[in-house]
Amino acid sequence: MAPALDGSASASPSPADLTVVVPVRNAERLLEGCLSSVDASAPREVIVVDGLSRDGSRSVARRHGATVLSDEGRGLPAARMMGVEAASTRWVALVDADVVLPPGALAALLREFVDGGYVALQAGLESTSGPGYWGRALTFHHRTGRSRNWFGVVATVMERETLLTHGFDHSFRSGEDIDLRWRLRQVGRIGVSRRTVVQHRFDGDTFDFARDQFLMDGTGLGRMVRTRGVRAAHLLALPLAAGVRGSLLSAVRGQPRWIPYFTAFTAYNYVGVAHGLRTR
Structure with missing residues (x-):
């Protein structure tokens, strides 16, 4: 296994060897819970990339000690890549603002990623929502649909260099995870963890x-x-x-x-x- 970018040993990786990248746009209500759970995982660094939010998202990020960048409105794929480019560690975790990490989840996902020889590994998702019909329906769909086990980038660990080489196509304003999945399959093993599950919250009902x-x-x-x-x-x-x-x-x-x-x-x-x- 190659050494970490900063020269530290990487035989037994932990969140201290990892950068968490969180793209955000007008998600102040969700970001607090997300970053609190990320902080509890004790990663090396947290980078929040803001998409010209009009709410208090940037203030929440700064309060949590995150490095705050701006994607200048270029969209989610560009935001993720900007965070990856700024990372200083060998491994990165892409975590969306609507995710909450249970205690120990980030460490467990990183261990499974390394031990399993993955190119990219997403956590399993347990969707939740408010009491409204449409939010509950989205939750029902995500909990019962086959897409539950499709690789995406909602809460995913990868090597930084892999993303720099095979990263997102910025022309995709949505569906960039499908495009990335197709290309990464040509590189190596990708998957969705059945052991490490995170909470995925739908903010709209x-x-x-x-x-x-x-x-x-x-x-x-x-x-x-x-x-x-x-x-x-x-x-x-x-x-x-x-x-x-x-x-x-x-x-x-x-x-x-x-x-x-x-x-x-x-x-x-x-x-x-x-x-x-x-x-x-």
Whole structure:
């Protein structure tokens, strides 16, 4: 195993050998819980990259002693890469502001990452939300859908050099995790931990919040098909397959109240897909 960037030994890695990068935009209410849990994990450094927030996100970050950078509104992929470029450690953890790390989770994820020979390892996600219909429906979907075990970057450990070499395509304003997953599969082993699970919080309970999630997801899929061509054509079936599966599961479990959610999910995903297919 190669030495850490700062020359320290890396035989038994711990969070003290790791930089946590947290992108944020107008997430003051979520950021406090996220950074409190990150602080308890005692990483070497925390870098918060702000996307021109209009709330108190930057103040929360500074109160927690994080290094605060600005992505100047260039979007989430650029924000993550800016944090990675500024990191001083061999390993980095990309942690979204809507994540709360249970005690010991970061150390456990890093150990599993190193011991398993992963190129990238995401924590498992346990989604939560407020009491509103759309937030609860999103939670039901994420807890029961197959996407639960799909690699993403919500709470993910990687080597800094891997991200610098194979990092995000900034042309993706959404769906950048799908694009990254495709490229990293050519490099080595990626996965989602079944041992280390973090809390993933949905901040919105409204239809508008859910619709924006659907549109962003669909746009990412459409852009993948546009940039990858026939190799990615099968992605066009994913929203329909997920919508049908979710509706059937809702009916079988005696919870038909979620069927309108899956109908909206499917419809707005394809609106997003159409946008992604035609947008350069």
